[in-house]
Amino acid sequence: MNLMQDMPQGDIVAPDKDWWRGAVIYQVYPRSFQDSNGDGIGDLAGIIHRLEHIADLGVDAIWISPFFRSPMLDFGYDVSDYRDVDPMFGTLGDFDALINRAHALGLKVLIDLVLSHTSNQHPWFQESQSNRTNAKADWYVWADAKPDGSPPNNWLSIFGGSAWEWSGERMQYFLHNFLKEQPDLNFHNPAVQDELLSVAQFWLDRGVDGFRLDTINFYFHDAALRDNPALAPEARNATIAPEVNPYNWQDHLYDKNQPENLDFLRRLRALMDRYPAATAVGEVGDGQYGLQIQADYTSGNDKVHMCYSFEFLSGQPPVAERFQQVLTEYEHAIGDGWACWAFSNHDVVRHASRWNLTEPARRLYAALLLCLRGSVCLYQGEELGLTEAYVAFEDLQDPYGIRFWPKFKGRDGCRTPMPWISDNQNGGFSDTKPWLPVAVEHLQRAVGEQWGDKTSTLHFYRQMIRLRGSYPALVKGDIVLQGAEDGVLRFTRSHGDQVLFCAFNMTDEERAIARPDGAWRLDRGAPFHIVEDDTHIMLPPYQAVFAVRDMTPE
Missing domain, CATH: 2.60.40.1180 (Golgi alpha-mannosidase II)
Incomplete structure (x- = not known):
């Protein structure tokens, strides 16, 4: 229902600027949600087609993972144009239609804004790399080699190896915290900040209700490029691939988590506060300082509204005592800040498999998630009780998994297509071979199989989301x-x-x-x-x- 159209003329309902506090947000991974044009890849039109499923759950908002123009080496997290939709997902017109349909169904729309880095195919980087005197020469993090030709310091990439890549054009190294094709922007340059705020304004003007901010604590680097110290083995507690990646052997004091970030977040919040009810949830990726960073970033009502928590995205068994410990530490640290809790997302093994949960346990954990103080993110398929899919090496798409196979199989197992019906080998996701195979075991949990079954996991999620919404104490208490x-x-x-x-x-x-x-x-x-x-x-x-x-x- 469109309230602005249905209210008597002259009666205006002011938007709830605090709608995000306690909201349930449903994450859509667009490549794997619904293919509408038969190319095996999900798209914006497909999301529109399936929005009623999301609205029927009773959630408050959707978060859409990146759909911007991109070479897709990291599946949209390597942006080559912030102001356009990649043709594989559709057009800006499709996005406008998605916004309108979601709002008509009572759903807010958050988009995944990747500000810390771009693709190396972005025109900004192409210009920056061309020489040391161009207008964008300082838009990325460049540094000279050491006298022996080695990188400027010991910083490592999350995807393996050095965080520095040599450019023969500039005869300098550039920083990349992720793939070498994802160069880091230089937030110490005010012009970079201004341009990124302009990008945020572009999408706010287009009608989005806010952002999920990717790698929010990676924006700034230490300007002096100091080496990171070693991290004691017993302190290595990263969420993703801790057993294979030496990235987890460093105490990341200087390549992220810099204090200058707070001023940029204040600038972003000031922009968002110009809109009726915009919000932002920041992804804080840090195994050692996550709680304190979340507290710093969400305190005082002048930075981001909430931060995405990683405490329950690890493989550590989440027994009652573990929950008690994490929640106690969080409540002590967060002050007037606000959390956004999740058990699964597009980067980690689905929690049903990660924690080896039985069906009754899956439901109990869902209920617990929906009763925690904070907002909640649900990952597509979680409401169906989906487990992690097995993806054979020859079908892998994720560069992270390809590099570290077989000890770490990457993130494809949680990104396989959403199963809508059971009587089709592609689960109703696509009429052709999908970009990742549909897990056979997921077909029996398809939406069509669970839709009218009041004993199903899907129905349980509807019940619990409804119960949460019926108690102000659970939403905002x-x-x-x-x-x-x-x-x-x-x-x-x-x-x-x-x-x-x-x-x-x-x-x-x-x-x-x-x-x-x-x-x-x-x-x-x-x-x-x-x-x-x-x-x-x-x-x-x-x-x-x-x-x-x-x-x-x-």
Whole structure:
């Protein structure tokens, strides 16, 4: 429903500038969502065709991974034109139609803005590389070789090897934190900042509701190019490929996480505040300083609104005690900042496989995610209970996986096409061979198989998202942690006069918990099974209970 059209003339509903606080955001990986033109690659028209599925879940917004013009060496995260849609995804007109349809369905639209680096095919880099005196000579991070010809310092690339690549044209090295075809922009140059803010304004003017900011803590580098110190082996806790990549052997004090970033984020926030209700969620990729960076970047209402958390994107078993530890540390560090939690995304093994979860456990963990203080990101297919797909080496597309195979198989296993129907080898995703194969085991979990089944994982997600939205305490409230004894995580969420008690049995054995003191009312509509008596609640394996107390004085 379009409120602006349906309201009586003269009645204007002011947009909720805080809509993002507690929002549920659904991530769309466009290459793998829906192919509309038969080339085996998903596109914007395909997203439009499937938006009703997303709206039916009850989420608040979609986040669309990059669709800009790109050579696609890193599948859109290597941008060659920030102001255009890559032809494989469609046109700017298709994007405008997507915005209009999403808004008509009540969905906000966030796009993935990749500001830290571009493609080496971007005209800016082509000019910058041509010589040392051109107008964009200082738009990227250039440095002379050491006297022996080696790189300027010891910085490493996330994708392996040195973070420096030699250019014979300039007779200098350029910095790339990712692929050598993804040179880093020089944020110390005010002209670069101005141009990137202009890019953000271009999309805000086009109607987007905000951004997911890729690698937000990589924007600035240490201007003195100091070497990173070594990291003790016991401190190596990176999320992606820690076992094969020596990137995780450094303490990244100087190639990212620089204090100058705060001023740029303030400039970006000032731009966004000129729009009715724009928001930004920043991806903070750092194994050692993530919590503190998130706190710094989201504090004070003058930088980004929330940061994307990596604490639960690792392979560490997420037992109740682990959740208690992470949430305690987070609440201590974050202050007035705001989190955005996720269990899966396009860069990590799907959590159903990463944590080896049974079906009941998958549902319990989904419920827990949707009850945490903060906003929530769901990755496409998560609502179907999809596991990580096996992708044979000859079918791999991800350069990260190709380089480190077989110890690290890359990110293709979480990027395989979305299964819409079960009676088609391509799952209804495409009429031709998809860019990645559809996992056979995913077909039985296709949307069509689960749509009308009230016992399905899909229906469970609908129920839990609806339950979350029915309690202001879950959407915007505070959290008080009450312990994690015997594998049962307990906390309360409160907002105004409403207090909600939540308990999650994260074990495969029945657990008895004491009924909360006072006049509590159990939520009988929650999609879980419990047994109760006068003093205790019996939680079967992987079940949860919710009880609400109205704090209004009698």
